[in-house]
Structure formats: C-alpha cells, structure tokens
Amino acid sequence: MEIAKLGEFGLINHLTKDIKPENETTKYGIGDDCAVLNYGDKETLVTSDMLMEGVHFDRTYIDMQHLGYKAAMVNISDIFAMNGTPKQMIVNIALSKSFTVEDIEMFYAGLRMACEKWKVDIVGGDTTSSYTGMAISITCIGEGEKDNIVYRNGAKDTDxxxxxxxxxxxxxxLQLLEREKSVYYQQVDEARKRNDRKALEELSHFQPEFAGKEYLxxxxxxxxxxxxxxxxxxxxxxxxxxxxxxxxxxxxxxxxxxxxxxxxxxxxxxxxxxxxxxxxxxxxxxxxxxxxxxxxxxxxxxxxxxxxxxxxxxxxxxxxxxxxxxxxxxxxxxxxxxxxxxxxxxxxxxxxxx
Amino acid sequence: MEIAKLGEFGLINHLTKDIKPENETTKYGIGDDCAVLNYGDKETLVTSDMLMEGVHFDRTYIDMQHLGYKAAMVNISDIFAMNGTPKQMIVNIALSKSFTVEDIEMFYAGLRMACEKWKVDIVGGDTTSSYTGMAISITCIGEGEKDNIVYRNGAKDTDxxxxxxxxxxxxxxLQLLEREKSVYYQQVDEARKRNDRKALEELSHFQPEFAGKEYLxxxxxxxxxxxxxxxxxxxxxxxxxxxxxxxxxxxxxxxxxxxxxxxxxxxxxxxxxxxxxxxxxxxxxxxxxxxxxxxxxxxxxxxxxxxxxxxxxxxxxxxxxxxxxxxxxxxxxxxxxxxxxxxxxxxxxxxxxx
Incomplete structure (x- = not known):
C-alpha cells in the first residue's frame, strides 16, 4: 500500500493503535503533543541515536524487521550501559516514497519485538517523508536508582x-555481507560482458555463502x-x-x-x-x-x-x-x-x- | 572547516564544550551514554520531531541559524501545548559532506538562542553524516505539575x-519566499535565453521584494x-x-x-x-x-x-x-x-x- 494513501495520522494510528503502555511510569503514551512520564524518586535516563540509510545501514543487507529490532536495541543498550532500566521509546522515521506501508509495518514489528523483550513502551514519535532514503532517530528513556547509575568516569587505578x-x-x-554482495555483482558483470543470458537468469537466484557463519x-x-x-x-x-x-x-x-x-x-x-x-x-x-x-x-x-x-x-x-x-x-x-x-x-x- | 577533520567526538566537543546545564533537574548532560534527569514529584513530558531537508525546510529560504532556532522552538512549543515547562533537549543531526563546521555552528547558535530564551538545557544528541541533505531530529523533555497538565481530550460542550x-x-x-525564488529563476532563465550577460551579472545581486512583508x-x-x-x-x-x-x-x-x-x-x-x-x-x-x-x-x-x-x-x-x-x-x-x-x-x- 502506498503510504500517502493513509496519510500521516492514518499511518501513525495504523502502526500504533494496539500499542498499550505497560510501565507504571508511562502515564500517557501516543496521541497528544507529548508523552507523559512519571518518575517518583528514581532518576531518569535519556539517550538518542540517529541512523541514516547508506551511512549506518544498507538495505541490501538488512531487512526492515531486523533494522527495527537493531535500531531499538542500540538505544536500549545505552540505558543498560548506565546500569539503568529502559522504560519508554520515541521513534522518529523519515521514508522516501518508494517505501510501502508493509515495509514500515515490518520495521515496527522489529522495533516492538525488541521493546517487548525488555518491556519498553513506545510512547510517541514522528513519521514523515524524506526525499532520499530512510532516516531513523530513536530516543530511549529509562530509570535508575539514584545511587546505582554508573557513569564512564568512575574507574580507579587497579580496577x-x-x-x-x-x-x-x-x-x-558486515565483512561477510559485503563480500557476498561483491561476489554477486562481479558474477553479474562477467555474465553481462559475455552476454550470457542463462547465467544472468541463474544469478537472479543467487545464494550467498553463509554456511558456518550464521553467528556472524x-x-x-x-x-x-x-x-x-x-x-x-x-x-x-x-x-x-x-x-x-x-x-x-x-x-x-x-x-x-x-x-x-x-x-x-x-x-x-x-x-x-x-x-x-x-x-x-x-x-x-x-x-x-x-x-x-x-x-x-x-x-x-x-x-x-x-x-x-x-x-x-x-x-x-x-x-x-x-x-x-x-x-x-x-x-x-x-x-x-x-x-x-x-x-x-x-x-x-x-x-x-x- | 571540513567536518571530517574534527571527527565525531571532536565535533560534538567543539559544539557543546561550553554548554552548562542550568536546570536543577539536569543531573548529568553531555558526555555519557545517557543524560540523567531527576524529576521529583513532577510529571515528565517528552516530545520529538523530525525535520528533513527538502520536505520540511528549504535551505535556499532559511539560513542555518534560523533553522536551528525554529527546530528548537517547534519542540519547545509542544511542551507548552501540554501546559508544561521545557527543561532539556536532545539534538540529533545528520549532514552531508557539503556542510562545513561553520554551518553547524550557526545551526547550534540558533538552537541555543531558542533554548536560552526558555532556559532549556541541551543534554545530548547524535551528530552524524548523511548521503543527501540534512536531517534533524529533536527531542524535548519538560515537566508539569501533576494536576495541571492539559491534554487534547478535556474539552467540554459550551467551552x-x-x-x-x-x-x-x-x-x-512561505508563499512570499517561494514567489521571490520563482521570480529570480524566471529572470535568470530569460536572461540566459537572450544570452544577456549584463543582466545575468546584475541578477547575482538579485534583491527579493520583502518590503512591507517583514512580519510574514x-x-x-x-x-x-x-x-x-x-x-x-x-x-x-x-x-x-x-x-x-x-x-x-x-x-x-x-x-x-x-x-x-x-x-x-x-x-x-x-x-x-x-x-x-x-x-x-x-x-x-x-x-x-x-x-x-x-x-x-x-x-x-x-x-x-x-x-x-x-x-x-x-x-x-x-x-x-x-x-x-x-x-x-x-x-x-x-x-x-x-x-x-x-x-x-x-x-x-x-x-x-x-
């Protein structure tokens, strides 16, 4: 489905209608000018990351669902790095017109999988268009016990x-993905030079060599x-x-x-x-x-x-x-x-x- | 100066080294995985916006300083719209290689002017590159008194x-800016057709007609x-x-x-x-x-x-x-x-x- 068909509010509603806040600290989620959080005597942590297509990710390597999962995890990881507990997430994305509603659904499916794993509520964000490629900006908010937040500056001699x-x-x-991509393009190039239609047809079913390297x-x-x-x-x-x-x-x-x-x-x-x-x-x-x-x-x-x-x-x-x-x-x-x-x-x- | 010369951490340091948190609720600003905020018995508000070059702004109309000012104000405005007080801001920007350090400095100068006006602390953010154009994602965090936050859903008959x-x-x-831009390009086109070098030279000093429309x-x-x-x-x-x-x-x-x-x-x-x-x-x-x-x-x-x-x-x-x-x-x-x-x-x- 074309994204323009749904429009901004339609799209946001479509993507977020069944997101239910689960954290006590989430007082109000999507649907107003701001999300409302409520932290009693805990400290609030906030982190944010921006991911640009072509710079931070290559969509020939990563599908939309993994991309969503990774984008969320990267921010959740920053809250853990302070010894905190991630609680809420704000998701801004910009997409060019070549993306379909299904693409964004997959992206959100990945986001939500990561958020559900760590019980993080998606409480808002902006979904807009881009002239070229995809831009993702995620902000994650968490809490920490006043005396237990761990900074970068506390290391001592002998630690x-x-x-x-x-x-x-x-x-x-990443090296593996890049190698297989270049193998593919090299074979396509060679087949084109030979004007070898059969080889080109076979290359449309090209299988990269990932066996034994699944962990990477x-x-x-x-x-x-x-x-x-x-x-x-x-x-x-x-x-x-x-x-x-x-x-x-x-x-x-x-x-x-x-x-x-x-x-x-x-x-x-x-x-x-x-x-x-x-x-x-x-x-x-x-x-x-x-x-x-x-x-x-x-x-x-x-x-x-x-x-x-x-x-x-x-x-x-x-x-x-x-x-x-x-x-x-x-x-x-x-x-x-x-x-x-x-x-x-x-x-x-x-x-x-x- | 080329941005690559400074590198990411150099650039962030350069842009943020003299930003001093002023809010009591800002416990720790730029320099760790997260900013640390501390809201006692107030409620926390969070809002976020994404602005893409070509979609949300046209740099032939708006200089970097105004762009920074506007990007900040738009988010501050969302906190006010909840009857809240803006307190912290996180600024993510992605820039193509054609931008200079001076460009980003102007952008930050505008951001900081808006933030200083409303006593908002810039507490973090990501600065990265983009293949095409500029992307801005801003998150603003604020506080509100528990019983005084105003939502969209409280209007009653006769209000x-x-x-x-x-x-x-x-x-x-915006119409005015677009009109003057098209007037300019029309005159350039015509001068080119006539091969009128003198006219083209004069057009390099083209002055748009803004008199009496300064407020717009x-x-x-x-x-x-x-x-x-x-x-x-x-x-x-x-x-x-x-x-x-x-x-x-x-x-x-x-x-x-x-x-x-x-x-x-x-x-x-x-x-x-x-x-x-x-x-x-x-x-x-x-x-x-x-x-x-x-x-x-x-x-x-x-x-x-x-x-x-x-x-x-x-x-x-x-x-x-x-x-x-x-x-x-x-x-x-x-x-x-x-x-x-x-x-x-x-x-x-x-x-x-x-």
Missing part, C-alpha cells in the same frame, strides 16, 4: 576491566542489549565503577572510560573473548583478528570496570571476561600483545563523519 | 475556543513558542480544558481536540485573528485569507478551550482571541462564515507523507 560476550563478530558479519550474521543483524549482565552483576552484588556499551569498538570505548576517569589501562590481547567463527572469518579475509576485536564495533556488549576486590566473584561469572586492568593515567592506555609487546591504544573506531 | 496571536502569517511568509518572513523563519500565554493564563487563574499548538493548521488542530474530546465545535470566520500583512499578501496571491488562516500551519500559536465561566477573564486577555465554542459531538465540526453559512471543517493541513 579490573571486564567485557561481556565476545568481540569482533558483528564487524566480521546474527551479531551484525540482530544485536542483543546485555540487560542480562546487569542482573548477574546485581545477583553477585557487584557495582561497576564505570561502564559503557561497545558501539564503536573496544579501543574507542575503553579510551572514553580512561579519559573521563583520568586513568590509564592495560588490555591483554590473550584475554580478548573471540568466537571461533570470528577467528575463521578473519583468517579467510586476511585480517588480524585482534584488530577486528579491538576496533570492529557494533558488538553492543558491556565494557565495565569493577574493584579488584571483586576478582573472585567476577572470575566465575558466565559470559564475562576480565581483559585487563586500570592503571595510573601516566602509564598510558596500552594493549599488551601475546608476545608481551606494548602498544598504545588508538581509537580506530568507525567515524560516521569521515 | 470557549481560544487562540493566541494571529493565524496564516507563517504560511504567507519573521513568522515563517523565526516562530516563537507561546510560553508567555501560559504565564498569562496562570496569572488570570485560568486552566485550559484542552490545548494543542498549531503546527499543521487550525482546522487540523481543532479536529484533534474535538475527536479526542468527543465533541463538536463552531468556529466563527469573523473572529479569526489575521494580521494586516497576511491579508494583503493573500490578496496579492489571489488566495482566500480564511483558508490560509484555517489551513496554513506553522503558526505555533496555542489553541485551547476554557470553561464558559472564564469568558470575562479571557475576553480581556491581550493577544488571545475567542474564535468559537465547543458543541455536542452530533452537531459536527463547523466553520461559520461571515454571511452565516455553515461549512464542515476539513483538515487540509500539510501532509508530510503526501
């Missing part, structure tokens, strides 16, 4: 540096915000001293923590958690797997520091790895390789403005 | 319908959110029963109030507040001035209903006009013309998806 899950897989997933795709297309790690930390009675989520790559994120906490760090290459598929793919692509883990980005894992006194507890925690420790500022931000060489960390994280 | 300021001028301002331009390029009206209502001890701000046009907005309040209305053409310049411009353009006032949009005036008992107080209020009254639902939503004909209202407001 342990920990990371959840594994690193570099989302980046390898899942990490790229369906990232999960790590609220479960916060629950574990709470259960172990551990309060991180600093925390951030890994969107631009481990290097970039640990540098944020060190700069804001005015300290240095030592990260040990041998301790970096890397999945088998990530290692295999890096090998295939002739890439250094440590570089992928350090600078890949889009992992949406939690990077946090805990007091050295929590060593025994954190060592036993499933799906969390101690990868280094905080040092005095003058010792710099260092990566210690397997052969005990020291390299200064550089943020080679993805630069959306480059 | 008076009031509007602040005047209507249709912002729309006429101001209304289009520098709209003002009407927080002052809320102060007046408070001073007169009037609590609106329903309220909305006029972004899409009076017709569209009163219909929102009527639908959500399950009532009808009668709007009197003779009571519509219209500025002299609006009337002159409509005459020049051969347009019906009432249509402009009813459907023009972008006025950002407040449309609200008050109990009939407040008649004497509201009648005396400067810059507020009683334009009609609420009726039972079955009487419909009607415009009463000067010759006492009745027409059913239609929302011909601007459709960003058409």
């Amino acid at each position: 342990l540096i920990c990371v959840s899950g594994d690193l570099g897989a989302a980046y390898m997933g 795709l899942q990490r790229q297309l369906k990232p999960e915000a790590r609220g479960d790690i916060l629950d574990k930390l709470k259960a172990f009675n551990i309060r991180p001293t600093a925390m951030i989520d890994i969107s631009d790559g481990l290097s970039s994120e640990i540098m944020h923590i060190c700069k804001q906490s005015e300290c240095g760090c030592r990260i040990y290459e041998k301790n970096l958690p890397i999945d088998y598929q990530t290692a295999v793919m890096a090998e295939e692509m002739n890439m250094n797997v440590t570089t992928c883990a350090m600078n890949g980005g889009e992992d949406y894992e939690l990077l946090f520091t805990v007091p050295i006194g929590d060593y025994a507890k954190i060592e036993d925690m499933e799906d969390v790895r101690i990868i280094g420790h905080i040092t005095k500022k003058e010792l710099g931000m260092m990566l210690i390789t397997r052969d005990n060489s020291e390299f200064e960390l550089k943020a080679q994280g993805w630069n959306p403005l480059a | 008076l319908i009031c509007v602040s300021g005047d209507l249709g001028a912002a729309y006429m301002g 331009l101001q209304r289009q390029l520098k709209p003002e959110a009407r927080g002052d009206i809320l102060d007046k209502l408070k001073a007169f001890n009037i609590r609106p029963t329903a309220m909305i701000d006029i972004s899409d046009g009076l017709s569209s907005e009163i219909m929102h109030i009527c639908k959500q309040s399950e009532c009808g209305c009668r709007i009197y053409e003779k009571n519509l507040p219209i500025d002299y310049q609006t009337a002159v411009m409509a005459e020049e353009m051969n347009m019906n001035v009432t249509t402009c006032a009813m459907n023009g949009g972008e006025d950002y005036e407040l449309l609200f209903t008050v109990p009939i008992g407040d008649y004497a107080k509201i009648e005396d209020m400067e810059d507020v006009r009683i334009i009609g009254h609420i009726t039972k639902k079955e009487l419909g939503m009607m415009l009463i013309t000067r010759d006492n004909s009745e027409f059913e209202l239609k929302a011909q407001g601007w459709n960003p998806l058409a």
Whole structure:
C-alpha cells in the first residue's frame, strides 16, 4: 500500500493503535503533543541515536524487521550501559516514497519485538517523508536508582576491566555481507560482458555463502542489549565503577572510560573473548583478528570496570571476561600483545563523519 | 572547516564544550551514554520531531541559524501545548559532506538562542553524516505539575475556543519566499535565453521584494513558542480544558481536540485573528485569507478551550482571541462564515507523507 494513501495520522494510528503502555511510569503514551512520564524518586535516563540509510545501514543487507529490532536495541543498550532500566521509546522515521506501508509495518514489528523483550513502551514519535532514503532517530528513556547509575568516569587505578560476550563478530558479519554482495555483482558483470543470458537468469537466484557463519550474521543483524549482565552483576552484588556499551569498538570505548576517569589501562590481547567463527572469518579475509576485536564495533556488549576486590566473584561469572586492568593515567592506555609487546591504544573506531 | 577533520567526538566537543546545564533537574548532560534527569514529584513530558531537508525546510529560504532556532522552538512549543515547562533537549543531526563546521555552528547558535530564551538545557544528541541533505531530529523533555497538565481530550460542550496571536502569517511568509525564488529563476532563465550577460551579472545581486512583508518572513523563519500565554493564563487563574499548538493548521488542530474530546465545535470566520500583512499578501496571491488562516500551519500559536465561566477573564486577555465554542459531538465540526453559512471543517493541513 502506498503510504500517502493513509496519510500521516492514518499511518501513525495504523502502526500504533494496539500499542498499550505497560510501565507504571508511562502515564500517557501516543496521541497528544507529548508523552507523559512519571518518575517518583528514581532518576531518569535519556539517550538518542540517529541512523541514516547508506551511512549506518544498507538495505541490501538488512531487512526492515531486523533494522527495527537493531535500531531499538542500540538505544536500549545505552540505558543498560548506565546500569539503568529502559522504560519508554520515541521513534522518529523519515521514508522516501518508494517505501510501502508493509515495509514500515515490518520495521515496527522489529522495533516492538525488541521493546517487548525488555518491556519498553513506545510512547510517541514522528513519521514523515524524506526525499532520499530512510532516516531513523530513536530516543530511549529509562530509570535508575539514584545511587546505582554508573557513569564512564568512575574507574580507579587497579580496577579490573571486564567485557561481556565476545568481540569482533558483528564487524566480521558486515565483512561477510559485503563480500557476498561483491561476489554477486562481479558474477553479474562477467555474465553481462559475455552476454550470457542463462547465467544472468541463474544469478537472479543467487545464494550467498553463509554456511558456518550464521553467528556472524546474527551479531551484525540482530544485536542483543546485555540487560542480562546487569542482573548477574546485581545477583553477585557487584557495582561497576564505570561502564559503557561497545558501539564503536573496544579501543574507542575503553579510551572514553580512561579519559573521563583520568586513568590509564592495560588490555591483554590473550584475554580478548573471540568466537571461533570470528577467528575463521578473519583468517579467510586476511585480517588480524585482534584488530577486528579491538576496533570492529557494533558488538553492543558491556565494557565495565569493577574493584579488584571483586576478582573472585567476577572470575566465575558466565559470559564475562576480565581483559585487563586500570592503571595510573601516566602509564598510558596500552594493549599488551601475546608476545608481551606494548602498544598504545588508538581509537580506530568507525567515524560516521569521515 | 571540513567536518571530517574534527571527527565525531571532536565535533560534538567543539559544539557543546561550553554548554552548562542550568536546570536543577539536569543531573548529568553531555558526555555519557545517557543524560540523567531527576524529576521529583513532577510529571515528565517528552516530545520529538523530525525535520528533513527538502520536505520540511528549504535551505535556499532559511539560513542555518534560523533553522536551528525554529527546530528548537517547534519542540519547545509542544511542551507548552501540554501546559508544561521545557527543561532539556536532545539534538540529533545528520549532514552531508557539503556542510562545513561553520554551518553547524550557526545551526547550534540558533538552537541555543531558542533554548536560552526558555532556559532549556541541551543534554545530548547524535551528530552524524548523511548521503543527501540534512536531517534533524529533536527531542524535548519538560515537566508539569501533576494536576495541571492539559491534554487534547478535556474539552467540554459550551467551552470557549481560544487562540493566541494571529493565524496564516507563517504560511504567507512561505508563499512570499517561494514567489521571490520563482521570480529570480524566471529572470535568470530569460536572461540566459537572450544570452544577456549584463543582466545575468546584475541578477547575482538579485534583491527579493520583502518590503512591507517583514512580519510574514519573521513568522515563517523565526516562530516563537507561546510560553508567555501560559504565564498569562496562570496569572488570570485560568486552566485550559484542552490545548494543542498549531503546527499543521487550525482546522487540523481543532479536529484533534474535538475527536479526542468527543465533541463538536463552531468556529466563527469573523473572529479569526489575521494580521494586516497576511491579508494583503493573500490578496496579492489571489488566495482566500480564511483558508490560509484555517489551513496554513506553522503558526505555533496555542489553541485551547476554557470553561464558559472564564469568558470575562479571557475576553480581556491581550493577544488571545475567542474564535468559537465547543458543541455536542452530533452537531459536527463547523466553520461559520461571515454571511452565516455553515461549512464542515476539513483538515487540509500539510501532509508530510503526501
């Protein structure tokens, strides 16, 4: 269905009519100039992200439902990174005329799947048109206990540096998608040059080679915000001293923590958690797997520091790895390789403005 | 300066380094995964808008500073429309590579001018790139007293319908800008056809005809959110029963109030507040001035209903006009013309998806 047929209010109504607020803090959701939230003695957290077609996502790789899921998760992840609980979401999207109502429905289906997973209410947003491509801007609001919000600036000398899950897989997933896309276009080009109609016909059923690499795709297309790690930390009675989520790559994120906490760090290459598929793919692509883990980005894992006194507890925690420790500022931000060489960390994280 | 030179964090730092939070409710602003707000026993309001180049604004008409000012005011206006006080703002922008750092600085200068006017703290946001044109997404957060938030759904039969300021001028301002642009291009076209180099040289200093129409331009390029009206209502001890701000046009907005309040209305053409310049411009353009006032949009005036008992107080209020009254639902939503004909209202407001 053409979007213009429904009109703005028709479309919003169509997309949101069965969204029912579930949080006590959501007093009024969609349908007025503002949503109304009500936080008693909790602190309110707000985060926002903008995703532009062609810059942040490529619709030849990601379908609308995964895109919605990912867009929501990325913001939910930022609330978790403050040790908060996500509660409400505002969704602004702009679409060119080539999008159908069904496309946006799929996008919303993905959004809602992510929101339902973490009990987040969609309370409003703007749906409008764009001359070119799709733009997504999401704001997520959450709450935190006054004394339990974790900033980036609380890391102290001797604190342990920990990371959840594994690193570099989302980046390898993107490499995989790009490789298969270029294989496809190369074959199409060659068939065209040979004027080979049969080959061109067969290419319309082109199947990319993803076998054995499903985890990489899942990490790229369906990232999960790590609220479960916060629950574990709470259960172990551990309060991180600093925390951030890994969107631009481990290097970039640990540098944020060190700069804001005015300290240095030592990260040990041998301790970096890397999945088998990530290692295999890096090998295939002739890439250094440590570089992928350090600078890949889009992992949406939690990077946090805990007091050295929590060593025994954190060592036993499933799906969390101690990868280094905080040092005095003058010792710099260092990566210690397997052969005990020291390299200064550089943020080679993805630069959306480059 | 090229934006890529600064990089994302450099740019954000450059733009926000001297932004100091002034609101007590702003616990932590820019620099972490989230801003941290703290609302005690007040209610929290959140609103968000997305503005796309080519759809919502044309940079041949509006400079970056006015664009920033307007983008902020539009969101501030939505908080006022709930009888709330704007407190924080989150600003997401995406820009193509043709923009310079100076462009964004001007945009921020406009944003900050609007925010300073209403003591709003800029607490975060995303700055990223776009393949084509500029996208702006702003979220404004505010607070309201629990019992004083005004929704769209509280209008009752016999309530008076009031509007602040005047209507249709912002729309006429846009018509004026479009007319002068087409005059310019027409003259360039003709000079090119004649191969008249002298005329083309003179056209590079083309001066649009804005004399005597400054108010229309101001209304289009520098709209003002009407927080002052809320102060007046408070001073007169009037609590609106329903309220909305006029972004899409009076017709569209009163219909929102009527639908959500399950009532009808009668709007009197003779009571519509219209500025002299609006009337002159409509005459020049051969347009019906009432249509402009009813459907023009972008006025950002407040449309609200008050109990009939407040008649004497509201009648005396400067810059507020009683334009009609609420009726039972079955009487419909009607415009009463000067010759006492009745027409059913239609929302011909601007459709960003058409």
